[in-house]
Amino acid sequence: MADWNVYLEFTEGSSSKFWRGRVDGGDLHTNWGRIGTDGQTKTASYGTEDAALAELEKQASKKRKKGYADASGGAAAPADAPEPPPEPESYEASLKLKEAGRSITLSLSVDGSSLKTAVEETYESEDAARAAFARIKRQLVEDGYQG
DSSP: OOOOSEEEEEEETTEEEEEEEEEETTEEEEEEEETTSOOEEEEEEOSSHHHHHHHHHHHHHHHHHTTOEEOSOGGGOSSOOOOOOOOOSOOEEEEEEEETTEEEEEEEEEETTEEEEEEEEEESSHHHHHHHHHHHHHHHHHTTOOO
16 A cells, blocks of 8 residues: 555544545545544545545644644554455446336447447337337437437
8 A cells, every 4th residue: 555645643632533635636535433443534526636635634634633643654654544345347237127117128338439328128019129120229329329
């Protein structure tokens, strides 16, 4: 796990806790808990690294106002936060919906930089399928699709 950009501790009375944060691209990872434990981890996306860094500083400033102090934890924090879950190995999905006389199967997959979609709708009759075809085609043409 990469080094933490901010590592703060609060020790007063029976309290002995830490808060830390790091930025990875547009993601802000925060980890907090009792000193000596793994604590809890949260990841939030802010779109850009600058936005994530601004949010990190905002949260760290609030913690400092509550009495947290900068500590020398950085990369050698008391307990490493758990690794985020791995990216899925497969970017394929098949979803189904049944409603009022029709069944819809939607297939999704990623192929390089392309997202591929396929939809199959099944109706109670051939006439219902043809009416749906006409309605959908008309709407797509109105939306700007060209044949």
